[in-house]
Amino acid sequence: MELIGNVENKNVILVDDMVDTAGTLTKAADLMKERGAISVRAICTHALLSGNAYEKIEASQLEELIVTDSIPPKVSHPKVKVLSCAPLFAEVMKNVHYNQSISSKFIM
Secondary structure, X not given: OOOOOOXXXXXXXXXXXXXXXXXXXXXXXXXXXXOOOOXXXXXXXXXXXXXXXXHHHHHOOOOEEEEEOOXXXXXXXXXXXXXXXXXXXXXXXXHHHOOOOOHHHXXX
8 A cells, every 4th residue: 555645643534335344444553644634534335344343443544434324334433424315215206206305416
């Protein structure tokens, strides 16, 4: 694994679409801290968190992993914060029902 850029004295946020075993994510977090990052957090859309992912997260330098509930979490963990997709889905469904635009939910 290689790091391009300088993270020294920075708060780092790692972004991914999906985390399965958390191996790459936790190695990246550890590398950021080794290179001088103040803190490392991560955010992902889909958290499979299979195998020993929770143990890897616990043992890593990752301070927090923010995920959605698109895949329901298996267990609760102090480093994993779960955000609900329900409000977004509800608003999209309402807009579709009333023939209103949903493009603002997908285009930033």
